Amino acid sequence: MQSDPYTSSPPLSDHYTTLEVAKMLGMAVRSVQLMVDRHELDAWKTPGGHRRISRASVEHWVSSHRHMGADTAEPAGNAGAEPTAAIKTHNPALKAAPAAKQILLIEDSVHFQNLVGLIVQQHFPDVVLHVANDGIAGLAMYGQTQPDVLIVDILLPGIDGATLITALRSQPQFTRSHLIVVTSLDTAQREPYAFALQGVKVIHKPRLVADLPAALAACLPSAKAPT
Known part of the structure; x- marks a missing residue:
């Protein structure tokens, strides 16, 4: 019979604390906790109620997501290729045009992907x-596209938006990108992510249709203005 992962544990050397995993993956502790809740990492609790995470599951997660980042990136010059499940490109015919402005949206909701796509198509x-x-896919795509505008959701699978923003800010090329954060979280719920949001344009998702066109126009002054 398979043992209950929350009542049994492997030897000490085979597990990490939540904080240790957060530091290893460059994530917020809360993001690691959510990964455990989604069963992306194997975990159990000590008699004292402290969470321990399997070393093997962490290594498996890192390996699988590293491969995913490489496999889902679109090949250079393959502008007409069918988008992958993890990364999609709207207006692929314009991809090779040097003068074309580029936006990278990192968002796991298909509904909001489509909504942003409609807004961009209509106004820009x-x-x-x-x-x-x-x-993870967003980081890989950012390195490839060097977008003029980066739109990031806060709550993302793998790496939360605040941690992703912090990682990108360490890269010199990030200074050329305008940053817009979109989120369903209200002001109070954003507090754990405030370290990454200072000075950043944040749009509440219920206001996306009303506020995103003007925010993009401010970042893309040479593009078509909102109508």
Whole structure:
């Protein structure tokens, strides 16, 4: 019979604390806790109620997501290729145009991916929109596209938006990108992520249709203005 992971534990050397995993993966502790809740990492609790995470599951997660980042990136020059499940490109015919402005949206909700796509198509038809479904794919896509505008959701699978923003800010090329954060979290719920949001334009998702066109126009002054 398979043992209950919350009542039994492997030897000490085979597990990490939540904080240790957060530091290893460059994530917030809360993000690691959510990964455990989603069963992306194997965990159990000590008699004192402290969570321990399997070393093997962490190594498996790192390996699988590293491969995912490489496999889902679109090949250079393959502008007409069918988008992958993790990364999609709107207006692919414009991808190779040097003068075309580019937006990268990192968002796991298909509904909001489509909504942002419609907004961009309506107000900025000459702009190329790339879409990544999670933080890991988003990091890979950012390195490839060097977008003029980066739109990031806070709650993402793999790496939360605040941690992703912090990681990108350490890269010199990030200074050329305008940053917009979109979120369903209200002001109070954003507090754990405040370290990454200071000075950043944040749009509440219920206000996306009303507020995103003007925010993009401010970042893309040479593109078509909102109508």
